[in-house]
Amino acid sequence: MERTPKIVIEHLNFTYDDGTESLLDVSSTIYANEITVIFGPAGGGKSTLLRVINRLNDLAAGKSMTGRVLLDGQDIYAKEVDVTALRRKVGIVFAQPQPLPLSLRANIEYGPRLAGVRDKQKLDQLVEQSLTQAALWDEVKDRLNDSGYALSGGQQQRLCLARVLALEPEVILMDEPMSGLDPLSTAKIEDSMQQLKQLYTIVIAPHNIQQAARVADNAAFFLQGRLIEEGTGKQLFTKPKDKRTEDYIMGRFG
Amino acid sequence: MSRFAIQRLGIGFLVLVTIAVIVPIVLVVGTIVVQGLAAINGEFLFSAPRNGMREGGIWPAIVGTFWLTIGTAIFSVPLGVAIAIYLSEYARDNRFTRMIRLAIINLAGVPSIVYGLFGLGLFVLALGFGSSILAGSLTLSIMTLPVIISTAEEALRSVPQSFRTVSISLGGTKWQTIRKVVLPNALPGIITGVILGLERAAGETAPILFTVAAFYLPTLPDSLLDKSMALPYHLFVISTQVPGMPLQLQFGTALVLMAFVLSMTLIATIIRSYYRRKRVW
Numbered sequence: 033m034e035r036t037p038k039i040v041i042e043h044l045n046f047t048y049d050d051g052t053e054s055l056l057d058v059s060s061t062i063y064a065n066e067i068t069v070i071f072g073p074a075g076g077g078k079s080t081l082l083r084v085i086n087r088l089n090d091l092a093a094g095k096s097m098t099g100r101v102l103l104d105g106q107d108i109y110a111k112e113v114d115v116t117a118l119r120r121k122v123g124i125v126f127a128q129p130q131p132l133p134l135s136l137r138a139n140i141e142y143g144p145r146l147a148g149v150r151d152k153q154k155l156d157q158l159v160e161q162s163l164t165q166a167a168l169w170d171e172v173k174d175r176l177n178d179s180g181y182a183l184s185g186g187q188q189q190r191l192c193l194a195r196v197l198a199l200e201p202e203v204i205l206m207d208e209p210m211s212g213l214d215p216l217s218t219a220k221i222e223d224s225m226q227q228l229k230q231l232y233t234i235v236i237a238p239h240n241i242q243q244a245a246r247v248a249d250n251a252a253f254f255l256q257g258r259l260i261e262e263g264t265g266k267q268l269f270t271k272p273k274d275k276r277t278e279d280y281i282m283g284r285f286g
Numbered sequence: 287m288s289r290f291a292i293q294r295l296g297i298g299f300l301v302l303v304t305i306a307v308i309v310p311i312v313l314v315v316g317t318i319v320v321q322g323l324a325a326i327n328g329e330f331l332f333s334a335p336r337n338g339m340r341e342g343g344i345w346p347a348i349v350g351t352f353w354l355t356i357g358t359a360i361f362s363v364p365l366g367v368a369i370a371i372y373l374s375e376y377a378r379d380n381r382f383t384r385m386i387r388l389a390i391i392n393l394a395g396v397p398s399i400v401y402g403l404f405g406l407g408l409f410v411l412a413l414g415f416g417s418s419i420l421a422g423s424l425t426l427s428i429m430t431l432p433v434i435i436s437t438a439e440e441a442l443r444s445v446p447q448s449f450r451t452v453s454i455s456l457g458g459t460k461w462q463t464i465r466k467v468v469l470p471n472a473l474p475g476i477i478t479g480v481i482l483g484l485e486r487a488a489g490e491t492a493p494i495l496f497t498v499a500a501f502y503l504p505t506l507p508d509s510l511l512d513k514s515m516a517l518p519y520h521l522f523v524i525s526t527q528v529p530g531m532p533l534q535l536q537f538g539t540a541l542v543l544m545a546f547v548l549s550m551t552l553i554a555t556i557i558r559s560y561y562r563r564k565r566v567w
């Protein structure tokens with residue numbers, strides 16, 4: 033199958049205001065309708081990269097950044113870019129499930145409403161569709177008016193995934209989305225990811241190597257802000273070319 | 287002495303201190319309630335004072351304090367909350383904003399008579415509002431603003447940062463995020479601060495002394511530029527300035543003022559505990 037580049041990262045450098053160089057000359061391509069895994073030891077810059085891709089790091093005061101990030105060939109840091117529209121196109125799921133203090137339904141409708149969707153039918157349809165895609169619909173369809181906090185941690189995380197899906201995004205970023213979850217919830221989310229990649233481009237920073245190897249179509253190994261090696265999941269996790277990648281995968285450091 | 291004995295001594299001391307604090311409060315409040323209740327009746331509450339205030343009621347003072355409180359709320363709440371939003375959500379932490387915060391903290395400690403004189407100079411004389419409800423409300427607003435700003439800012443800051451990040455990540459603008467997530471979750475704290483600030487305004491005498499209060503004015507105000515009687519000033523006047531004043535009327539007035547202020551505290555407490563129980567984060 034022909035692979036379509038979705039996101040192209042060119043010579044990206046990112047430094048926080050305290051001088052931490054979190055990304056150093058990173059260049060990479062993320063392909064559409066694939067699951068791209070970003071992995072590596074703590075502090076490698078995984079979260080920073082994800083937050084750069086949807087410009088959430090605009091919020092970090094005093095950061096400095098050079099290089100380019102292209103989405104469908106468009107520079108997302110260009111002046112004329114509508115940042116809120118970009119964030120709807122590139123949704124993110126965080127490590128900690130973070131429902132807003134609203135009902136389940138309102139959590140999911142939050143993004144679309146901000147985008148100006150008012151039609152009740154459309155909203156209902158988005159709620160059902162996104163909860164179904166996130167494998168949560170059957171568990172909550174009778175209690176949509178309950179608080180988002182009335183759910184278990186695993187359900188909350190799927191709610192957060194559904195909330196992103198309701199934006200009808202093109203890219204979904206997931207930053208260690210399974211870190212606090214039980215194996216069953218993890219399995220459910222991994223299953224839905226396999227469905228979701230038909231429709232979306234997924235970039236995930238998994239919280240362990242096993243998961244990285246399980247879900248990766250494509251993988252990139254980050255060490256201290258540098259992209260060390262990238263390749264297909266199969267190649268990287270079975271025959272890594274770089275010694276440092278191999279050491280990390282074999283559990284020799286990190 | 288054994289450790290046990292020392293501990294009992296310590297506890298005994300604490301109990302004593304507590305009693306020493308509570309007893310005067312109970313005595314003061316108790317006296318006012320018992321003595322004041324005897325004065326309270328329909329005529330006292332709803333009629334104007336007569337015969338040099340030695341007879342009749344306190345209705346004009348109640349109405350005056352009511353309008354002053356409303357006026358103060360109208361001027362100080364929107365402005366105070368707007369400043370708090372600016373400080374908590376927009377302002378960078380730099381020398382300028384630190385200076386503003388310092389000024390606000392210091393303003394809260396300025397004696398109320400100073401606000402009164404400031405109001406006299408600015409609103410009554412320079413701006414030409416005269417001694418009026420308008421000038422009084424503005425003066426009380428300036429006194430109340432620091433309280434509202436600091437409690438509202440604290441309430442805004444206590445909303446978890448993650449809510450803001452989530453809202454922004456879902457395509458919210460900064461303002462949408464403030465309006466839909468930050469403000470609603472800070473509202474109980476803001477309301478509490480507003481009520482406590484207004485309560486202080488309602489009970490103050492010095493700021494209204496030169497800016498609004500009429501010594502003896504049995505008619506009700508009918509415009510913002512009218513003078514008016516007000517409960518705290520009325521109480522001051524009948525307690526110290528009018529010879530031969532029946533004690534009962536003084537206690538009655540004190541009770542009404544206290545009830546006015548305490549009921550505001552009660553409302554603030556109810557709002558706070560209601561939302562605290564509902565809060566999920």
Ligand SMILES: Nc1ncnc2c1ncn2[C@@H]1O[C@H](COP(=O)(O)OP(=O)(O)OP(=O)(O)O)[C@@H](O)[C@H]1O
Pocket residue numbers: 048049050052053054072073074075076077078079080081092
């Ligand atoms: N807001 C921030 N301000 C300053 N430095 C930061 C900030 N966020 C991250 N860093 C630093 O940037 C570097 C990369 O952090 P990042 O969170 O991107 O790594 P990560 O690969 O996601 O790590 P982890 O596996 O622990 O999540 C680290 O050295 C970290 O300390």
Ligand SMILES: [Mg+2]
Pocket residue numbers: 078079080207
């Ligand atoms: Mg991280």
